[in-house]
Amino acid sequence: MKSFQLREAIVDLLVRIEQDSGYSHLLIDHEIRTRDISPKDEALMTEIVYGTIQHKLTIDYYLESFVDRKKKLKLWVRMLLRMSLYQMQFLDKVPDHAIIHEAVEIAKHRGHKGIASLVNGVLRSVQRKGVPDTAKIKDDTKRLAIETSHPEWLVKRWKNMYGFQLTRSMCYANLERKPLSVRVQPLKISREAIMEELAELGFETRKSDFSEQGVIVDEGNILHTRLFEEGYVTIQDQSSMLVTEMLNADSGMTVLDACSAPGGKVTHTAEKMRDEGTIVAYDLHAKKAKQIQKKADQLDLTIINAKAADARELQELHDKETFDRILIDAPCSGFGVIRGKPDIKYNKQEEDIEHLAKIQAEILNSVAPLLKKDGLLIYSTCTVDKMENEDLVKRFLANNPEFQVDNTFFEELPDKVQTSPGVSEIGLQLFPHSFSTDGFFLTRLKRV
Structure with missing residues (x-):
């Protein structure tokens, strides 16, 4: 794809993401699949789209000094200015004059001479004067x-x-790129064998401290290897792996995953159980339940039964005290995964957090009675908000004296995590800067 076409496609993507509050990672994946894009162009498209969204408010602050506030810009023009300014300020691969020339050509192609002149004037002013000092x-x-x-x-x-x-x-x-981590399918291959094969392919990898199945990939695109394509590894953040490690599910157990999509934790659980026992996995949407089942099939796991149901209504489907282990990875604001999904920070409001916390409490209160006596329940979210995490669990424990925080949880955490600032008497809050993982909360409750 020619450079002009690539950048025009990026403008289109940014417009769709802004207009529809669409998830950038899904739209980028769709664009890559439907267009003939080389790996090099794919990397550049991803870099510019993610970077422009990630720095959107900073870029708009810069633009305010160069664009007349009274002038109402068409959305595509604003996106063109944003992405051009992102490249000028945050990337050093392309010289400013080339970025400006291409932006002006796109403006001519999509608009008229006046718009091209405006784009040229704004970007040349930025080049000449520099951006305002924050x-x-x-x-x-x-x-x-x-x-x-x-x-x-x-x-x-x-x-x-x-x-x-x-x-x-x-x-x-949240502005930094997080290292990619993958989980090895230990019933098919060892972590050592995976790392050896990747090393031979020129990858730079290291072991995760969060899971004995985890591998951090510092250099190399694992998506284009047979290991990924044939189900020897699956993409999963280390924080997400830790949730399953702390669930302590073993062979022969009966396990419930109440909010299972997209399926990373439930397939990890099946692997920890050596594919022996029973796991029932639910998601609100039938399409997502099918995706969970598909993921299980790709990893050659047979004990997962994925179904569609509202987690708040599972008492209608299961008797009380049915499960040895329960995982509630609750729907949440997602403020722990901003690095990978930057749109999240712009698309949520405080009232959304309050609404989600209400749903989370309903799920926890509805699902908890399904746990056997002496059973273990993990509650987790991929957010850093106390209302959805620590405060919610405190309220649950105050109203349900038959449950308590399992103190052995803290002893079993990885050594490097045990002294982190996110440890409290309620559980563990992982922050994105602490270990270069997603921001994640998890705690383990025991029914006594």
Whole structure:
């Protein structure tokens, strides 16, 4: 694909993401599948789209100094300016004059001479004068919000929960690229064999401290290897692997995964059980339940039975005290996975968190009675918000004295995690900057 065509496709993608509040990773995947895009162009498209979205508020702050506020720009023009400014400020692969030339050509092609002149004028002014200095923003919270492109309300919320320094670390970590991690299917191959084969292919890898099945891939695209295509490994963040490790499911057990899609944790659970026992996995949507089953088939796992159902209604399908282990990976705001899904930070509001916390509490209260006495229940989310995590679990325990935090949970955490700032008497909050993982909360409850 020619450079002009690639960047015009990027403008289209950015418009669709902005207009429809679409998930960038899904739209990028669709674009790559439907167009003839080389691996090199695929990498550049991903870099520009993700980067432009990741730094959107910062870029808009820069543009305010160069675009007349009274001038209402068409959406595609704003996206063209954003992506051009992103390349000029955050990438060094292409010289500014080439970025400006291409932007002007796209403006001519899609608009008219006046728009092309505006785009040229704005970008040349940026090149000549430089962007405004954020250090001039006196309010610490607002400055951090602009510099790291997080909504100000979200920065304030985190600051109230965790203090300014931890919030600052979290916001900056959300701008960094997270290392890819994969989980080995141990019933098919060993971690050592995987790492040896990848080393021969020129990959740089290391063992995960979070799971004996985890491998961190520092260099190389594993998606194009036979190991991924033939189900020897599956993509999964280390924090997500830790959830299953702490579930302590063993062969022959009866396990419930109440909110299972996309299926990473439930397939990991089946592997930990050596594919012996029974796992019932639910998702609200039938299509996602089918995807879970498909993932299980790809990994040659037979004990998973995936079905569609609302987790809040599972007492209608199962008797109380049925399961040895229960996993509730609750639907959440997703503020722990901003690095991989940057759109999340712009598409959520405080009322969404309150609504989700209500649903999470309903799920926990409905599913917990299905656990056997002396059984273990993991509650987890991929967010860092206390309302969805620590506060919610505290309320549940206050109202359900037959449940308590399992204290052996803390002893079984990886050594490097046990002394992290996210450990409390309720559970573990992983922050994105602590171990280069997703932000994740997990705790283990025991029925006594």
